[in-house]
Amino acid sequence: xxxxxxxxxxxxxxxxxxxxxxxxxxxxxxxxxxxxxxxxxxxxxxxxxxxxxxxxxxxxxxxxxxxxxxxxxxxxxxxxxxxxxxxxxxxxxxxxxxxxxxxxxxxxxxxxxxxxxxxxxxxxxxxxxxxxxxxxxxxxxxxxxxxxxxxxxxxxxxxxxxxxxxxxxxx
Numbered sequence: 622x623x624x625x626x627x628x629x630x631x632x633x634x635x636x637x638x639x640x641x642x643x644x645x646x647x648x649x650x651x652x653x654x655x656x657x658x659x660x661x662x663x664x665x666x667x668x669x670x671x672x673x674x675x676x677x678x679x680x681x682x683x684x685x686x687x688x689x690x691x692x693x694x695x696x697x698x699x700x701x702x703x704x705x706x707x708x709x710x711x712x713x714x715x716x717x718x719x720x721x722x723x724x725x726x727x728x729x730x731x732x733x734x735x736x737x738x739x740x741x742x743x744x745x746x747x748x749x750x751x752x753x754x755x756x757x758x759x760x761x762x763x764x765x766x767x768x769x770x771x772x773x774x775x776x777x778x779x780x781x782x783x784x785x786x787x788x789x790x791x792x
Contacts, residue, residue: 622747625686629679630749634672637759638664638683639748644758645732646745653738653774657767661694663729664760690736690744694729727760734769737776 629635641662649660673679687693732741773779 622686622689622744625682626747626749628682629673630753632673632679633755635679636754636756638668638672640751640754640756641668641758641760641762643745643748643751643754645730645762646741646748648762648764649732649741650738650745652764653771655766656771656774657769659731659734659765659769659771660762661729661731661765662691662760662762663727666726666728668759687730690733690740691730692733694731696727696729731765731769734771735773735778736771737773737779739776739779 626639630639641664645660645662649658652658652660669680669683672683
């Protein structure tokens with residue numbers, strides 16, 4: 622997370638993404654009293670590809686960062702393979718063609734259920750402060766109730782290194 626922020630935060634196109642990520646982490650911490658409350662962040666896929674146009678390295682870095690502490694949640698379309706049922710139209714020449722996809726694709730992410738509040742707070746501390754971001758959060762963040770259970774809210778399952786590093790001023 623720290624590497625991604627240091628490398629990309631100077632680009633204003635990344636600020637909505639970083640603000641959304643911070644809001645996701647904040648909402649998870651605000652709703653941490655219930656084991657079954659999981660914050661979910663849904664945003665348009667173009668957020669990753671259009672923030673820094675023509676920079677495949679940014680997309681790679683962003684996805685790797687997300688995968689380091691989030692879990693991708695499949696959409697209903699992906700779950701039910703709805704692409705196979707895209708309606709067909711008959712063209713003037715009598716052949717069938719796909720109807721153009723005008724709905725923008727989204728992706729949803731949730732914090733890994735094994736992450737403790739302490740770990741989430743540490744990640745949040747690596748992100749830029751709200752005052753340093755010049756954009757509102759991208760996407761929609763909602764708290765999902767009862768679908769999954771957080772297994773390590775209090776950090777009892779954390780590696781001891783997380784606690785030993787809490788005094789380190791370099792992080």
